[in-house]
Every structure is written in structure tokens, then in C-alpha cells.
Amino acid sequence: MSADVHTERGALADAGPAAAEPVLEVRNLSVDYGFGDDPTHVLREVSLTLRRGEVLGLAGESGCGKSTLAYAATRLLPPPGLITGGEVWLTNREGTRADLLALSDAELRAARWRDIAIVFQGAMSSLNPVFRIEKQIVDGIVAHQPRMRREEARERAAELLRLVGISADRLRAYPHQLSGGMRQRVMIAMALALEPQVLIMDEPTTALDVVMQRQILEEVMELRERLGFSVVFITHDVSLLVEVADRIAVMYAGEIVETAAARDVYAKPRHPYSAGLLGSFPPLHGPRRELTGIPGAPPDLSAREPGCPFAPRCPHAMDVCRTELPVLGRTAQGEDNRLVACHLHTTASSTEPLPPSLSR
């Protein structure tokens, strides 16, 4: 199944449900912040494939570059952010493939929202404070479906709100009259309004309780089945991802360090960082357990050292880790459908096996 794992850096396709065709392919995307001689390299040659109908979870530490990836892939990155390399291939419903980064501004505007929609992190405060919710949703709908009458659009707006669990009597509210989670749900409703084929959600449910999260995600899943769209779901909440995502990509310091089927990341982590993440969960059920966390601080992206960015915090760091950057490749176990960027997996042998935490 994973015959599409190439070893050469860059052309690397993530292993995934090989059956579905790719909708969004990010290839070697690099992003810097700051111009001049000393920019910060935030993303370094990130590659990622989203297949049709798939929910891809993107997890990783605060500040590792998740939002940057979302912005760059949709070409919404504000200055001083600069895409320094890479491609983002989008296959639209008609089967046409285009590199978003190479489109003209007009072409891009058309593609955005119709083909690809994004719910921003901080959506809570991105509603316009001076307009009622209704007007904002209706304007959004009408702008992209000019043939729809406002009256119709208003009905649609009410329906969308119900979809995300807000009663229609809140349509006339101003944003400040809604709770944080309600504002997030309004933003989700606006994104769904356009029935895009790729939906990128950047921490869309941080203010929502689990009951509501589940309800909305089920709604999204249902739409996914009906409309066949795909979702990139960005969150730090790995426990949520394990449940809702088909595949998870774990990011660290602007690089993808592991990708695998959602349940495998949790049950059988292969990268020491993924393993550490899972040791930091407070479990709700079962006995209280000591939470280990991950010692040390995230790396300074503006002063990168050679080698593996996780080395200063890695309990298994070896000499080679401090000099050579590990690239995504197969696991030592040779598993299908998963990739990891860690020297342990390339040097593991029968004499020096993987540490137990990574060989479950």
C-alpha cells in the first residue's frame, strides 16, 4: 500500500489511504518571517498530502508553525511572512490540478472559498464587531453565490446556525453578545456555508466543550460524506484528533516529524516527541497517573542548530542527532502507511533496538 514512499527528500508522499486521490498536496513548503539578511525559517520543506474525504489532523507544540502552514498553503500569509519555496497543488471538483502558489491573484480569489475555506485561529475576534451576525453570514453567502436572493440567504444563515447548535433567535445579535464558543461556531458556520471541498480549521473548537465539539465534528463529518470534502484539522488536542482524524501529522519546530493513522500515533508512537506528547495527557478516566510532560523549551526558530531540532529535549539523543537533520522515512519496524523523521529509526538494528516507548 505504501509503495509511494520515495526516499528522496521532497518528493516524499505521505503514506495514507492509497485508494483516495489527493486533493491538496503541499510540497516542500518553506516559509520565513522577516526580510533582510536574517529571516527566521519557520517552515522547512514541509510536505503533506490530503486525500479526498479524509480528515487530516495537524498537531504540534504552540509556536511550531501550524497556523503558518495553514496561511501559507492558502496564500493568506501576511507580511513579513514570505513563502521561500514549495508548491501547493489543489485538485478541484472538475479534476483540474493547479499550484495555488503559481495562480494569478484573480484566479486565486476564485479558488479560495469555493475550493478551499479556512477557519482562522482567533476566529472568535475576527467577526466584525459593528455588524449583526446575520448580516455577516448573509453577506458571505451572497458574495459567493450572487444569484441567491437575500431572503433565501437569510434562511440559509438560520439553518447554518442551527447546524452548529445556535438558535436562530441569535441571528440578530452582535458578536460581543455571544460567548466565545458561539463566536467560534459562527465562524465555522460561515465556512460551511460555501461548501468548499477543502476545509482548513485552525483550532476551531478551543472554546468548545466536548459535547459541542463532538456535535460540530459529527456535522462536519456528515457534510464530508455528503459533499465529499476533506478537512485539515489543526489542534494541539491530540486526544480529540485520535477520535476525529483519519490520519495525524505531528509537527515539531516547523517540520513534520511523524505521520500515521490516527490511532497508531496514540497507541504506537514512533517519534520520541510524539511519545512525550502522549505522556503529558491528563486522563479523565481510570487511575490518576503522574504526568511527565516534556522537559525543556521549544527551540528558538530564529537560531537553529544543525541536527535534529528535538535533540536538546530528547531522552534518546545520539551524536548523529546533533549534526544531521533526520528526514521523513520509514519506521524501523518497516510499517506501511507511516513515516517518521528520527535517526533512531535509521540506525536501529538487532544489536541496538529501539527504546521500549517507541517499539510498542
Added chain:
Amino acid sequence: MLAAHGLTKHFRAGQFRAGGRRVSGRSPARAIHAVDGVDLELHRGQVLAVVGESGSGKSTVARLLAGLIPITDGQVLLDGAAVRLRGRRAFRAYVRRVQMIFQDPFGSLNPVHPVRYTLTRALRLHRRQSTGGTLRGAELEAALTELLERVHLTPAARYVDKFPHELSGGQRQRIAIARALAADPEVLLADEPISMLDVSIRLGILNLLADLRDRLGIAILYITHDIASARYFADRTTVLYAGQVMETGDSESVTQAPLHPYTRLLVASAPDPDDLAGAGAAAVRDRGTGGEPPSLVDPPPGCRFAPRCPYATDVCRTETPELIEVTPGRAAACWGYSTREDRPAVPATEGAST
């Protein structure tokens, strides 16, 4: 330390339409009952978690306690004395003791000011009042560095001159926490302070807050929708639904042996990676309780959870249950725990997984 009795907040709802049509007649009487008769107590050196679904009134409770919006009814007491915030001075003095961390780090940091400005102001607000002198130079730098390190933004020099838009969501959230800590408050009202942080940093921040609680004895109100973190971090937990307290007790019991049907729903639907069959989701569906929270505009009498409660009876739909002490220190607002004859049959124990 800080207590609230019968805390109530009604927002005017005159401008809303019901079902898309403007409400006929005069409507000034219509109100959104965001918070209705909430009692809670914050104790020195303790953490009280407030959990509840979106729109249940958690932020409104915090804003009322912080004195940011006027109270409709009820009382807030600081050290036993009723809080009255007339005028800037009274408010300033109150804010020095009671600090709030806002839910939304994207909206609560002023975009035109760098981190240094925001934190310096907060530090000075506190220092000027306590030591007289204004913080400057090396002393100020040291204080800024220490603050940033506390919230795991290290090295501090990397962050101190950044503007909010140059920071990631989680980094902004930590600046908001640092700003509140700068004032060295006695009471901290933390509204979803770690919602955008990944687990490892989350743990660091919670440990930091736990340490402040233990070392400096500050009282913390911890608002969260993550009931697992309430279990780990909070001494006591209060569950809010539709503006009312449903259950309260020590965190371990509330999360491990919830009494109120709503708390059971919350606990059952928490994501549990060890249970990939998705029993949580199934539990929500099976009970048919995945429905909508009630409209808070002129809510009907009776238990507000009744429309979603699998045990609801006629009593529940007509009479509002008070908090009933079930065991010492634990109370639930549910008729199932009353002694009345016609009480609904709420099972005594129901594991989170049944």
C-alpha cells in the same frame, strides 16, 4: 476570600427576533438569563474549576466577579465585605487584588503595543502601589524576563519586543497570563487560560498556577471546558448549565462519580484515546442527549436540563430544583436526589462508561 451569592446577570434581549420575525409588541422585558442565582466561593490557596458547555455563562460569571459588567442581582464579597466599585479608584484597587485572564488572546491584547509595553504597565500598576517607586532599568528588565520565563516563553529576549501579531495563538495566551501575574493578584480569574496550548506547555502552566496557589496562597477560578484538566488541577469543581449551578464538589468525585445527569453527559463524552470504539460519542447518541442547550431568553420554569435529560419527569418540567446536598461537600441540583415521592429515578451510580 472571594465569594458570590445569588449571582445573576440578565442581558437585555430587546433587539433579538424570535424565529426570524421581530417580536411583536413591546419587548423590553425580554431578557437573556445568562447567569441565574449562582453561588460560589474561592478560598485562599485553592483552585475552583467552573466547567460547562459553551454559552452556559462561565465567562459572564468571571466578568461579574471581575467587576467588568454590572450585576443584575446578588452579591460579590471580597474578604467578607460586599464589593462596591464606584469610581475609578475603587475599581483600580480591586483590580490590583483580583486579576482576570481573558478567554480570547486574539482580542484581549492591544495590537499596537509590544509585549514589553503590555507587561511593563501591568508590573508598574502593582509596584507603584506597593513600593512607591517606579520600576525602571535593569530591575524592570529582570522583572520582565522573570515573567516571561514563568510562562515558558524562553529565552525572554526573543519575545519581549514582539507585537501580538508576531506571536502564535498559544504564545499570545501566555502573554495574557503573564500580564495577569504581573500584578501579583490575590485572586486570579482565569477564563480558559490554556485552551490553545498543547499538552506539554499546558502542564507547565498548570503547574505554575498550582505553585502560585501553594506558595503565595492565591485563590484561582479556573474556567475550562476540559473536564480532565479540572480533575488534575482543581480542588473543587462547579458544573454550570444554562446559567445555573448543576453540581459542585471535590474535583475527583465530580469527575469520577458524577451525580447530576448533565455532569454524567459531560464526563461520558470527553475524548478518551484509550477507548477508540468511541463509547463517549455513542453514549451521547444513545441517550438522545446531544440536543441543543435551551434558549436563555425567558427560560421556562423547571430544570433547565430537562429537555435533554433521559430521566426527566413532569416534576422536572414544572419546578426548578435547588442544589441538594447529597453527601457532605457534594451537591446536585436535580430532583432525583430529593426525598419527594414523585422524584425522577436517577440511577445512584452510573460509571462514565455505562
